[in-house]
Amino acid sequence: MSKDAELDGEEERPYEDTADRQKEVSRVAPAVEGQKPPNKPSREEILSSHATNCKALAESPEAYVIRQYFLPKAYPPSTVPLKELEPVKQLIHVGDLTLETHHRGKVVFGKVISSPYRSTGVIVVIEDEEGDVEKLSIYNRDDTTLDCFIAENDFIAIKEPFYKYNGDEDYAIRVDHPSDLLILEEGSSFIPEKLRKPDQNLSRTASDDKQAGDKAYLAKQYFRALECYSQAISRASSEDKAFRSDVYRKRAGVNLLLQRFDATESDALASVFGDGTADAKAHHLAGRAAYELEEYERGKKHFEAASKLNPKNSSFKKDLQRSNSRLAEAEGGSYDFKAMSSTLTNRNVHLDNATYSADVKVGITEYYGRGTFAARDIKAGELVLCEKAFYLPNTYSANDESERVLFNVNNGRVFPASSAALLRGLIRKLYNNPSLNADFLALDAGNYPRSGKEGILIDGVPVIDIFLIESIRVTNCFNAPLHSLTVIHNLFSKSTAGLTTALWPRSAFLNHSCTPNTARAFLGSHQLVRATRDIPAGEELTHQYVSPGPDWSQRQKVYADSWGFECGCTLCLAEKSDGPTLRGKRDQLFQTIKSVVMRKGGGLSASNAPSNPLHATGTGADTAGSLSSFIPTSTIRSVERLTTQLALLYPSPKFDALPRLCLVHPSIWLCDAWRAHRHPAKTLKYALEVLRNFGHTDVERGRGLDLRKSKGMINIETVRALRFAGEALRALGREAEAVRAEGEARRGWGVCVGWEGGWKEWRRG
Numbered sequence: 043m044s045k046d047a048e049l050d051g052e053e054e055r056p057y058e059d060t061a062d063r064q065k066e067v068s069r070v071a072p073a074v075e076g077q078k079p080p081n082k083p084s085r086e087e088i089l090s091s092h093a094t095n096c097k098a099l100a101e102s103p104e105a106y107v108i109r110q111y112f113l114p115k116a117y118p119p120s121t122v123p124l125k126e127l128e129p130v131k132q133l134i135h136v137g138d139l140t141l142e143t144h145h146r147g148k149v150v151f152g153k154v155i156s157s158p159y160r161s162t163g164v165i166v167v168i169e170d171e172e173g174d175v176e177k178l179s180i181y182n183r184d185d186t187t188l189d190c191f192i193a194e195n196d197f198i199a200i201k202e203p204f205y206k207y208n209g210d211e212d213y214a215i216r217v218d219h220p221s222d223l224l225i226l227e228e229g230s231s232f233i234p235e236k237l238r239k240p241d242q243n244l245s246r247t248a249s250d251d252k253q254a255g256d257k258a259y260l261a262k263q264y265f266r267a268l269e270c271y272s273q274a275i276s277r278a279s280s281e282d283k284a285f286r287s288d289v290y291r292k293r294a295g296v297n298l299l300l301q302r303f304d305a306t307e308s309d310a311l312a313s314v315f316g317d318g319t320a321d322a323k324a325h326h327l328a329g330r331a332a333y334e335l336e337e338y339e340r341g342k343k344h345f346e347a348a349s350k351l352n353p354k355n356s357s358f359k360k361d362l363q364r365s366n367s368r369l370a371e372a373e374g375g376s377y378d379f380k381a382m383s384s385t386l387t388n389r390n391v392h393l394d395n396a397t398y399s400a401d402v403k404v405g406i407t408e409y410y411g412r413g414t415f416a417a418r419d420i421k422a423g424e425l426v427l428c429e430k431a432f433y434l435p436n437t438y439s440a441n442d443e444s445e446r447v448l449f450n451v452n453n454g455r456v457f458p459a460s461s462a463a464l465l466r467g468l469i470r471k472l473y474n475n476p477s478l479n480a481d482f483l484a485l486d487a488g489n490y491p492r493s494g495k496e497g498i499l500i501d502g503v504p505v506i507d508i509f510l511i512e513s514i515r516v517t518n519c520f521n522a523p524l525h526s527l528t529v530i531h532n533l534f535s536k537s538t539a540g541l542t543t544a545l546w547p548r549s550a551f552l553n554h555s556c557t558p559n560t561a562r563a564f565l566g567s568h569q570l571v572r573a574t575r576d577i578p579a580g581e582e583l584t585h586q587y588v589s590p591g592p593d594w595s596q597r598q599k600v601y602a603d604s605w606g607f608e609c610g611c612t613l614c615l616a617e618k619s620d621g622p623t624l625r626g627k628r629d630q631l632f633q634t635i636k637s638v639v640m641r642k643g644g645g646l647s648a649s650n651a652p653s654n655p656l657h658a659t660g661t662g663a664d665t666a667g668s669l670s671s672f673i674p675t676s677t678i679r680s681v682e683r684l685t686t687q688l689a690l691l692y693p694s695p696k697f698d699a700l701p702r703l704c705l706v707h708p709s710i711w712l713c714d715a716w717r718a719h720r721h722p723a724k725t726l727k728y729a730l731e732v733l734r735n736f737g738h739t740d741v742e743r744g745r746g747l748d749l750r751k752s753k754g755m756i757n758i759e760t761v762r763a764l765r766f767a768g769e770a771l772r773a774l775g776r777e778a779e780a781v782r783a784e785g786e787a788r789r790g791w792g793v794c795v796g797w798e799g800g801w802k803e804w805r806r807g
């Protein structure tokens with residue numbers, strides 16, 4: 043089964059299929075597979091319609107913002123080197139292409155004869171050596187800069203092209219996998235004779251190319267600059283070391299701007315040739331690229347080399363210091379979370395901090411494939427992992443009108459704008475940085491078939507399979523707020539926190555458990571995973587992909603629909619063995635309690651799930667602090683009676699040491715209700731019940747409020763229950779126990795928020 047949801051996937055649900063969306067799919071659906079286009083427009087018509095679109099877009103770009111990004115029917119990328127797609131035998135002319143067909147083993151060579159314009163992809167018109175003309179739609183390439191990667195007069199090769207009917211007598215060659223399109227250097231022997239002009243560029247020198255590159259750079263046409271510098275390097279004499287070094291360094295600078303960090307580092311190093319000042323700059327560029335690749339040790343070495351050549355340069359020194367700080371974070375896991383938090387704004391969501399993962403190791407689990415294990419004894423509340431996102435789009439509003447939603451034609455699923463931004467960002471980052479492919483592509487992609495060639499360099503670029511990347515995205519990404527603290531504030535003020543979607547590759551190896559031993563929180567680009575209890579070295583680390591709902595079968599449906607598994611944790615096994623009759627009775631009684639509560643005031647979670655606001659997207663927001671009205675004692679007593687009956691439906695001894703999730707919300711409600719009545723003994727009773735029902739069963743057995751060894755869940759509701767228990771204990775004159783409860787609440791807060799920020803204010807609130 044394919045995995046078609048994200049960790050914490052609730053965010054997708056508002057985007058159900060609609061008739062309109064279905065109509066759009068059928069409009070672009072294959073109609074005439076294997077045929078030549080029946081009414082193909084003429085060359086003049088194609089060029090004229092393209093020119094009209096370019097003009098309209100230039101005049102009012104806002105009218106042409108495409109709000110949907112379609113993933114077409116899945117097909118594999120080309121993995122055949124251009125030289126094996128032998129031009130003479132395998133060349134296919136535009137005029138021979140048949141519709142809705144992937145022309146396997148074939149290649150189209152062409153020249154771009156129009157300027158590009160952007161809609162969801164980049165559109166140009168191309169002409170082949172026979173003079174055949176067609177539109178070319180290129181998706182998933184660098185499309186966010188003002189600059190464009192393709193320009194009029196470029197020579198291109200389209201490997202194994204797909205020819206598409208767009209409806210309305212509009213046809214195009216469509217390229218989805220970026221590695222299927224090659225932009226050829228002017229001198230490439232692959233360019234068919236007829237496409238080049240006989241005397242083309244004969245008198246051009248390397249110097250001319252370098253100057254053209256400089257001009258393009260100043261005009262911020264970075265792709266053009268890259269092309270010109272590459273031409274200059276090809277044309278320059280190998281003897282002219284100073285010239286070549288200069289151009290390599292310039293090209294390194296452009297590559298850095300385009301976030302092509304592998305190429306930046308190699309160009310910068312290729313430019314080193316014995317000139318102190320220039321070499322220092324080159325080492326600095328190489329260092330900046332290595333730093334961006336999170337290769338801090340390598341970055342440090344480059345910065346040291348730069349500083350040695352120019353000890354007075356303050357940027358070199360500053361970057362060396364930054365590298366040392368990152369290395370210290372990566373080695374020791376010591377972060378200044380307060381400082382990190384203070385730099386976070388809606389515009390600055392990417393923190394300049396390293397990943398700490400020294401305490402975990404990836405290994406093979408008994409049943410769930412790979413998993414993450416504790417590399418040492420870890421204490422309750424300790425940081426287990428602090429990971430910088432591989433890619434995190436700054437798209438925190440699901441309804442951001444300026445962003446496209448992602449529509450996957452293969453499974454009919456629609457994902458919010460942040461998912462579309464994440465997919466595009468992942469594709470770009472991997473295409474631009476071949477060295478990042480191997481680790482990323484090793485992540486779980488469900489059942490998506492792999493060719494084994496993904497990510498390897500063919501024709502100088504890594505093979506990019508956008509459908510594999512999408513499968514990895516949906517299986518491994520997390521929805522994340524800008525700061526977990528804001529989710530808690532929003533939860534209690536009943537507003538909705540903005541979430542983005544991002545991918546943290548190390549955290550992606552954590553498997554799910556309904557009763558986990560870690561919990562995650564978010565601080566900008568960083569995911570903070572902390573131990574919810576003491577964990578011995580070697581134990582598998584788990585967290586909740588989504589907060590488990592109270593009913594076993596509903597829970598399994600979520601896991602199966604989203605990730606294709608049935609959970610085999612002790613809680614799920616116990617509930618499964620109860621059978622549908624007993625589970626049905628529990629659910630019925632839960633619904634009865636809910637209806638009493640809804641009628642008489644307050645409310646239980648509409649989602650029917652224990653609220654875990656840091657993990658869910660607002661589910662359970664109705665529960666906490668929801669008792670705005672004063673509830674009559676008679677109502678409270680009747681809820682108490684029903685709750686007692688519900689507890690009997692969790693048979694002993696099976697559930698003695700397990701959570702009783704149907705009882706969570708009633709006990710939260712009762713705790714709140716008695717607290718509103720200022721009844722400390724009852725508040726304490728139900729605060730302890732909340733803890734017990736979340737699985738902290740030692741509390742029930744009178745073993746005090748030490749949760750360090752408890753196998754129960756830690757979430758904001760347990761923290762809240764601990765806080766209320768502390769208050770009640772103090773009111774009852776049990777000061778020592780009150781201090782213990784508050785200490786536990788504080789540690790729980792650190793787990794839920796990721797650090798101590800906001801604790802004091804919340805405790806007072």
Ligand SMILES: C[S@@+](CC[C@H](N)C(=O)[O-])C[C@H]1O[C@@H](n2cnc3c(N)ncnc32)[C@H](O)[C@@H]1O
Pocket residue numbers: 045409410411412413485486517518550551552553554555605606607608609610611
């Ligand atoms: C984010 S990945 C976790 C790492 C994965 N086990 C691997 O080998 O790469 C999610 C996938 O792990 C597996 N998984 C995670 N938790 C599981 C559980 N409780 N029971 C069964 N499979 C689980 C499922 O195949 C799920 O799609």
